[in-house]
Amino acid sequence: MKNSIRHFLHLLGMLLALTSSACLALSPGEMLSQEEVSRLGQLPSYDIDANRIRVIPPQHSGSEDTLLLNEQDVVGISQNEVVVSEAPDNVQAVIQQTLPQPVSITHFAPTGITLAKYADFAQSVQAMRALKAALPDARIGLAVQFGRPVPQ
């Protein structure tokens, strides 16, 4: 009897653990309620082009992704990248020479788009601001996805 109760409690504990971790699983595009947002506690935030972006603490250790909340409480995902277009031909050199320096740069030549990856989200914000100053005629932003499209 005792054993079966122990097993039951064990299973219940596992179930609760699974449920609570499922509650924490946020996915891009999801809009959080006020209650859900307040459960996340005080979040570090950045003011970017009149938009306030909050950073959600990593859900898994070692994750390279940064989950974000925009002003409308929609979850976005960033890989700490800055995207640049409508820039001069030497854009890669400019990015390389601008601090903070990127971890990597990918240039999509056919569409003239450049993606620079940084060590963390804070650096990507810093770099975006620096690049806007360095490339005033270019279109520059954080490469954040607020959800994936679905067949329709």
Add this chain to the structure above:
Amino acid sequence: MWLSGALVRIKTTRFGLPVVTATLLAACDGSGSGLDKPMAHPLACGPSANVREMNASTRVMSASIHDDMDMDVYPCEVDTSTGETEPLYMFQWALNYKDSYFNDFPETFGGGMDLNVEPVHRQGFKGQGVNVLVVDTGLDVFNEDLLPNFASELSWSFSRRDNLPFPPDRSKSDASHGTAVAGIIAAAQNGKGVMGIAPRANLGAVDWLAESLVSLRNQHVYQVYGGAPWSSKAHIFNASYGRTMALASYEIDPVVVIITRGLKKLRDGMGAIFIKGAGNGFDKRNLELCEVGGYSCINPANDTYALEPNVVIVTGLNAKGSASSYAGAGSVVWVTGMAGEYGQRGQYGEGASWWWEPNDGPTIFSTDITACRYGYSHSGADTSFLRGQTQRDGKPDNPDCDYTYINGTSAAAPTISGVAALMLSANPDLTWRDVRDILRLSARKVDEGYERLVRRADSFPSATMMDLRTNQLLGDVMGGASAIFDGATSFPLELGWQKNAAGNDYSNWYGFGVPDAEKAVALALAYRENPALSRTEDVQIPDFRPVAYWGAFKRDGLNALDETQIRIGPFPYQQVTSAGKFKWDAAQMVDQLQVRLSGDNVCLGSLGIAVRSPSGTTSLLKLPNDHFRRYGIKSFMGYGLGSYAFYGEPAQGDWEILVVAANPDSIPFYFYPFLRGWPCSSNDNFRMEFEARIIAQ
């Protein structure tokens, strides 16, 4: 008349050679259509179906092979056959309405139309040399009707990391989507199955949308949209997908703008053609949406791609010649393709619906994942055709479930991609603007007077007035554009077809109408003969400018506005209120009018937006009581809206923005399950900012 016109054009000479002769010479001397080379000449000879299939198979078996698309032996004759060669053609009412199998079922068929592709096929234009990329859930490359046109060098699989984009998990409900979409565009004319609208186009695919892909990187987005070697070869992107439920910040979040405008660099600067579904905003069966047939509570403009002029937004028509009961409507719709209804009953989807169901009737036939275990056609499906059990003349016609039918604007978009491929095969030098223009110029006005008829299931005429104080419909009272004025307490839900001051007919339900492929190809040839018709310059997109501020209190930073553009006091819900006029000084012609809204403590779901042009045309850009009511959205930043209703009108003059604000404290007239954030109003320190701009031609 158009047919004869087109034939005359074909016979005219260019560079001293008749076009057909030049084509034959070009094809026979081996200067045909490699994917990396310029596109083929309009009537380029191709290999026979067997040769094509053999070569395609070879390419599939050896994924690394990037040999060009010129095949071994070219029978240099123009193939002028129509889809009659294909056994399932009789079900493809979008290609041949007159002789359709469904004519025997007047309850669900009749009074409709097709895309008029047969005259084009008879001229030999079948999409030769045109590269179409289906951005979707993958492609069953081995389907017998897709294999002949499949181009691995135009394809990518994010799951396999090679250029064979099979659906990553065939058991997923969306696994067949890309395969069905692709078949509508380019199923081969090979005596098997169905006929694609452009049956000789080169078909690429990517599995980017596959549900089972969970580890997508941001980088992939840029690869998909023309940045990778495989996607950069695409001439046409088909996007039967969207995020129309989203609340996005247009242009403030620059990703969509960067991606979309990057597409203009493809095709040596002529721009890729990007065709996108409007979404199924009327889908009564989706509990996420408003539970009513006559009210499109999901605006296609919510997906900010739809606001970019180089994205062609397509909604859907059913087999009875009116809007598919689910198809999204809105002022960013460009044209209408073929989509049908649900196809749930009968042997081939011809059956009528039960009384409690939405409209039913046939849909769009296409290809499916092979075998009856997975895919839309499978052993447990609704109709005997989808179960692989039908027979005609004693022979099974879908024994391996290789074929299916689909609906949605997912089906409508590829019908227009197919027409665009026919146009590009007739004239590879068309720019993205030319293709868009020609789709509009060839479009037919359909379902005239629809706003005063019941056109969606168990519904009401869409011009019915809604009382903004109660959110209820006003019985039989209908209205038009003149009923939208400052101080009005009701408004019509839909304005129907309107002719603007430039003479263009436009409707939120149909855009500029249903393209006619014969007319479109004739125009493409006319542009070829007279390149001066082509529009090689980009549209002019200025920055947004502030045009009004409403708030409970005045705030700093309103210097750009004069006093008439500032309104202080409670938010004027339950009525139509002018947000003032803004003057546009430039002597330009309108391409698209855009409005952008930012607000705090304002019930976005209760707001409608109408705009009146200096020429007097009125457009409804957003309806009140849309799906944002459900979520109680009160904070938004740069929410974008657009309208093509003013296309071609002079931009210069005074434009008026009218806010059509419903009652945020009252439940909408339709039953709305799971209403969150109700009541929605709050006047405490609210703020609402209006910006606008005119994208000029």
